[in-house]
Amino acid sequence: MVGNPDEPHCVSHLHPETAMDQIIPFDPERMIWGSAPALIYLEIAVRVGVIWIWTIVLLRWVGGRSISQMSVVEFLLVIALGSAVGDPMFQADVPLLYGMLTILLVVLADKAVDHAFRYWTTAKRLVDGRPTEILREGHLSHAGLDKKGIGPTEVMEMLRRAGVRNLGQVEYAYMEPSGTVSTFLYDQPRPGLTIVPPLELRRLPAPDALSGACCTSCGLVRATxxxxxxxxxxTEVTRAERLESREISSA
Known part of the structure; x- marks a missing residue:
């Protein structure tokens, strides 16, 4: 088939310039303020606000244990600054002013949240959440565990890190918004579930009439x-054991 001589010749065999070839090094317009209309700065502010709120909602849903030792706001500040600082450093099509404005807005948002936390306790509860009771009077609270989305083995691991050897030592334990566990011990330990060594690494003794039985899942002590x-x-139970004074002093 013969092509129409009036039509332009196909130039598909030519190599078009890539975006990088079109970039002029050290061009102040591209490098600093960009070629977009001035309203782009308002759009950046709106984008930062939307992403900030959306990320806080998701982090609250994930829970404190995923960002242990940091508040939700602190964690968000780290990841937001990481992205805002990194992009203008190596992406030639991102003007420095865009990145600088984004960083400034993120820091100002963090300062505003800190200020709100100092004068508005409801704001702190909405963002960071509240402490949750996960253990009461020597046994785990499954309502608290379900609320935080964690299992008994995870709580027992946290308690072992805090030096707890038996659930009967603990009167109350709370999971803080940061993901850490605060424990309050009895002056005199009660019979309870021994968690050192971990249940998975030992053979559980059968309950007897003298000591009673305790649930291997939550540690609740019962008579039979x-x-x-x-x-x-x-339904699985083991012997309820009381921690001796010498074991407490050596822990």
């Missing part, structure tokens, strides 16, 4: 091994 646990509904 029959039936299901009133706290969590589990």
């Amino acid at each position: 091994a029959d039936g299901t646990c009133a706290e969590c509904g589990a």
Whole structure:
């Protein structure tokens, strides 16, 4: 088939210039303020606000244990600044002024949130959440565990890190918004579930009439091994053991 001589010749065999070839090094317009209309700066401010709020909502949903030792706002500040600082450094099509404005807005938002936390306690509860009771009177609270989305083995691991050897030592334990666990111990330990060594690494002793039985899932102590646990509904039990004074002093 013969092409129309009036039509332009196909130039597909030519190599078009890439975006990098079109970039003029040290061009102040591209490098500093960009070629977009002035309203782009208002758009950047709106984008920062939307992403900031959306990320806080998702981080609250994920929970404090994923960002342990940091508040939700501190964690968000780190990841937001990481992106805002990094992009203008190596992306030639991102003007420095865009990145500088984004960094400034992120820092100002963080300062505004800190200010709100000092004078408006409701704001802190909305963003960071509240402490949650996960253990009461020697046994785990499954309502608290369900609320935080964690399992008994994870809580027992945290308690071991805090030096707890038996759940009967603990009167109350709370998971803080930062993901750490605060424990308040009895003056005299009660019989309870021994968690050192971990349950997975030892053979659980059978309950007896003298010491009673305790649930291996939540540590609730009951008189007999029959039936299901009133706290969590589990059926597996082991012997309720009281931590001796010498064991506490050596912990």
